[in-house]
Amino acid sequence: MxxxxxxxxxxxxxxxxxxxxxxxxxxxxxxxxxxKTELESARRPNLDALARRGVQGASIPVLPGISxxxxxxxxxxxxxxxxxxxxxxxxLEATGIGFRLQPGDVAVRCNFCTLDAxxxxxxxxxxxxxxxxxxxxxxxxxxxxxxxxxLFVEPVKEHRFxxxxxxxxxxxxxxxxxxxxxxALPLEPVGEDEPSRxxxxxxxxxxxxxxxxxxxxxxxxxxxxxxxxxxxxxxGYQEVYGLRAAAIAVYPMYKGLASLVGMEILGPCQTLDxxxxxxxxxxxEYDFFFIxxxxxxxxGEDGNFEEKVRxxxxxxxxIPRITALHPDVLIVTGxxxxxxxxxxxxxxxxxxxxxxxxxxxxxxTEFHEKTAIRGGLGHFEAKYLxxxxxxxxxxxxxxxx
Amino acid sequence: MxxxxxxxxxxxxxxxxxxxxxxxxxxxxxxxxxxKTELESARRPNLDALARRGVQGASIPVLPGISxxxxxxxxxxxxxxxxxxxxxxxxLEATGIGFRLQPGDVAVRCNFCTLDAxxxxxxxxxxxxxxxxxxxxxxxxxxxxxxxxxLFVEPVKEHRFxxxxxxxxxxxxxxxxxxxxxxALPLEPVGEDEPSRxxxxxxxxxxxxxxxxxxxxxxxxxxxxxxxxxxxxxxGYQEVYGLRAAAIAVYPMYKGLASLVGMEILGPCQTLDxxxxxxxxxxxEYDFFFIxxxxxxxxGEDGNFEEKVRxxxxxxxxIPRITALHPDVLIVTGxxxxxxxxxxxxxxxxxxxxxxxxxxxxxxTEFHEKTAIRGGLGHFEAKYLxxxxxxxxxxxxxxxx
Numbered sequence: 001m002x003x004x005x006x007x008x009x010x011x012x013x014x015x016x017x018x019x020x021x022x023x024x025x026x027x028x029x030x031x032x033x034x035x036k037t038e039l040e041s042a043r044r045p046n047l048d049a050l051a052r053r054g055v056q057g058a059s060i061p062v063l064p065g066i067s068x069x070x071x072x073x074x075x076x077x078x079x080x081x082x083x084x085x086x087x088x089x090x091x092l093e094a095t096g097i098g099f100r101l102q103p104g105d106v107a108v109r110c111n112f113c114t115l116d117a118x119x120x121x122x123x124x125x126x127x128x129x130x131x132x133x134x135x136x137x138x139x140x141x142x143x144x145x146x147x148x149x150x151l152f153v154e155p156v157k158e159h160r161f162x163x164x165x166x167x168x169x170x171x172x173x174x175x176x177x178x179x180x181x182x183x184a185l186p187l188e189p190v191g192e193d194e195p196s197r198x199x200x201x202x203x204x205x206x207x208x209x210x211x212x213x214x215x216x217x218x219x220x221x222x223x224x225x226x227x228x229x230x231x232x233x234x235x236g237y238q239e240v241y242g243l244r245a246a247a248i249a250v251y252p253m254y255k256g257l258a259s260l261v262g263m264e265i266l267g268p269c270q271t272l273d274x275x276x277x278x279x280x281x282x283x284x285e286y287d288f289f290f291i292x293x294x295x296x297x298x299x300g301e302d303g304n305f306e307e308k309v310r311x312x313x314x315x316x317x318x319i320p321r322i323t324a325l326h327p328d329v330l331i332v333t334g335x336x337x338x339x340x341x342x343x344x345x346x347x348x349x350x351x352x353x354x355x356x357x358x359x360x361x362x363x364x365t366e367f368h369e370k371t372a373i374r375g376g377l378g379h380f381e382a383k384y385l386x387x388x389x390x391x392x393x394x395x396x397x398x399x400x401x
Numbered sequence: 402m403x404x405x406x407x408x409x410x411x412x413x414x415x416x417x418x419x420x421x422x423x424x425x426x427x428x429x430x431x432x433x434x435x436x437k438t439e440l441e442s443a444r445r446p447n448l449d450a451l452a453r454r455g456v457q458g459a460s461i462p463v464l465p466g467i468s469x470x471x472x473x474x475x476x477x478x479x480x481x482x483x484x485x486x487x488x489x490x491x492x493l494e495a496t497g498i499g500f501r502l503q504p505g506d507v508a509v510r511c512n513f514c515t516l517d518a519x520x521x522x523x524x525x526x527x528x529x530x531x532x533x534x535x536x537x538x539x540x541x542x543x544x545x546x547x548x549x550x551x552l553f554v555e556p557v558k559e560h561r562f563x564x565x566x567x568x569x570x571x572x573x574x575x576x577x578x579x580x581x582x583x584x585a586l587p588l589e590p591v592g593e594d595e596p597s598r599x600x601x602x603x604x605x606x607x608x609x610x611x612x613x614x615x616x617x618x619x620x621x622x623x624x625x626x627x628x629x630x631x632x633x634x635x636x637g638y639q640e641v642y643g644l645r646a647a648a649i650a651v652y653p654m655y656k657g658l659a660s661l662v663g664m665e666i667l668g669p670c671q672t673l674d675x676x677x678x679x680x681x682x683x684x685x686e687y688d689f690f691f692i693x694x695x696x697x698x699x700x701g702e703d704g705n706f707e708e709k710v711r712x713x714x715x716x717x718x719x720i721p722r723i724t725a726l727h728p729d730v731l732i733v734t735g736x737x738x739x740x741x742x743x744x745x746x747x748x749x750x751x752x753x754x755x756x757x758x759x760x761x762x763x764x765x766t767e768f769h770e771k772t773a774i775r776g777g778l779g780h781f782e783a784k785y786l787x788x789x790x791x792x793x794x795x796x797x798x799x800x801x802x
Contacts (some may be wrong), residue, residue: 065788069801083402347792379779382533
């Protein structure tokens with residue numbers, strides 16, 4: 001059964017407030033089998049104080065053994081089954097730069113490439129052309145007009161950029177033009193069905209004009225297209241949970257993901273303290289706040305154990321500023337683990353802590369991986385976190401009489 | 402979502418090695434409420450040493466409260482949803498004697514029976530005729546030829562034997578001929594659809610000829626047929642996991658189950674030490690090894706608590722020979738529990754231990770039922786064990802960007 005059929009049916013509107021504090025990549029690993037994880041190593045006076053009145057659990061982002069990217073990791077935390085709602089590559093790339101896709105938009109991830117005189121690809125990344133150089137080329141491509149759709153061309157980084165087609169009746173089942181091999185000609189985009197053939201036809205118009213504009217560039221004299229993807233159709237927070245929701249994030253990707261589920265984006269902000277300032281400032285306007293803290297993930301990706309510990313301690317320090325606002329439900333979790341040991345996202349369950357006045361404390365006095373796996377919430381799929389949040393906020397009525 | 406769609410999409414090929422050591426029926430019960438289970442009672446220096454650097458969990462074979470047979474128990478451990486992939490009775494019986502079913506084969510479980518002069522069944526098991534006597538009758542039945550299919554008749558034990566039809570377009574929806582009552586006439590096999598009517602027609606040809614051959618036998622003068630079943634269509638380990646997999650088992654049933662998922666069968670072997678010899682000998686040739694140890698189940702079925710303890714200790718003793726090979730992932734588990742107290746398979750979660758260099762040790766220093774239920778893997782459905790194994794072996798890429 002679709003979880004949202006249930007939340008729609010049972011939802012209760014009240015004035016309670018929920019804060020979802022996501023420390024990206026929170027879970028970790030010890031560097032040696034008998035060592036401590038980053039979270040175990042950190043000084044956590046405020047998280048441990050929450051643990052005393054909260055309930056913990058081990059959140060499984062997707063399924064046991066599956067390491068999620070940021071997209072499925074956050075969709076699951078937002079209560080959307082990450083195996084059902086999949087964000088195509090182009091749509092995720094657009095989301096990642098903060099481009100607000102509208103329903104029906106088709107986004108494509110593009111790479112500048114280098115062709116030889118015979119039109120064969122000799123460098124699939126155009127020598128990893130510098131971002132500033134690439135941005136200028138993107139600007140030139142913005143002149144292109146195609147018949148039957150509005151067009152957006154947006155820079156990303158180095159050789160990467162995003163193309164968005166906004167029209168009616170466009171499909172996403174279009175083949176990549178990147179042959180994935182050096183020495184081959186770029187492929188033609190081909191649509192699998194009628195709506196997708198419309199998209200492919202727009203793509204061909206774009207490619208033809210781009211060829212002329214880029215021809216004289218020494219490195220980036222053409223481009224390839226990958227991952228044609230429609231904006232995923234996600235029901236919104238207001239409709240499925242009855243929540244006015246706001247997102248407070250520094251990085252465009254997380255603002256983008258939040259906006260896909262109908263959250264309003266507050267900002268701008270650069271630091272965690274500024275994020276909490278925004279939380280306090282807008283406290284009366286929303287029922288639900290998603291706060292995203294990036295650095296527990298990026299330090300893990302860098303393999304920097306000590307720095308990840310420090311970032312967790314930084315997070316711990318702002319907890320009193322959040323609790324001072326008296327949220328009815330406060331959740332601290334991550335979208336996945338990012339152990340410094342692995343330098344990557346991982347499948348390990350994420351320590352999750354929920355505090356409310358009716359959460360049934362589980363007796364733990366600390367908050368980390370070893371307490372979480374024995375917590376009162378058990379091991380649960382992340383997609384159930386939102387029903388737990390709503391229940392603790394008194395926002396779900398009884399199921400059945 | 403089908404779990405194998407996910408593993409196919411995410412699989413990474415590398416040179417890591419996974420060992421799945423299955424102690425059949427491993428989980429147990431205390432003989433008195435305050436007593437210890439078989440695993441708790443056993444001396445386990447090597448398993449406990451693994452526990453210190455591993456992570457444990459409680460594996461639920463099918464669903465809470467469901468006691469599996471060997472078929473679903475192993476399919477789940479192999480990563481196949483045991484509620485989706487069902488092995489029909491005839492196919493399991495054939496698998497159990499090591500008969501290698503081919504795709505499209507229909508297997509039937511047969512019983513010799515005794516008819517009276519009016520053709521009514523007076524003994525549904527032909528007086529549990531001795532196995533040697535039965536084998537001679539089976540040999541006589543092997544002369545039978547039917548039009549439209551190849552035929553295999555194989556002895557099992559006492560009154561039981563297996564019949565396999567190998568042809569094209571055969572169905573399995575054929576009714577049993579066993580009326581399940583003494584005093585009744587054997588029934589005619591009836592097919593529910595066109596392919597199954599073809600099978601039923603072959604079965605009638607067989608029965609007619611068998612009646613003549615068996616007529617003069619004082620006990621086993623006829624036979625009944627039950628559980629017509631096609632070989633289940635299971636995608637193979639190579640295709641769904643990218644693994645070259647080998648099985649090292651003593652008993653035909655487990656070799657048969659392993660071959661259904663495309664494992665190669667190594668052997669012959671009779672003792673656990675010989676099994677480990679084979680593991681060492683073929684170490685370089687495969688990515689995945691399934692080692693099956695039968696006696697923790699058979700001693701449980703016998704209600705012999707002390708002997709089950711001894712068998713667990715025997716298993717513990719070979720662990721150093723396995724770890725000396727440095728598997729990247731070593732899993733010790735069972736396909737279900739077989740408590741001596743119950744003398745049967747049971748539904749109780751199975752203590753499961755996974756060791757890898759990135760498994761996130763859960764702090765346990767022992768391995769048994771009481772530690773497993775509080776382990777870092779939580780309580781999980783056995784079908785997820787393979788994704789966990791693959792993740793720990795670095796054989797699954799990230800899901801979504």
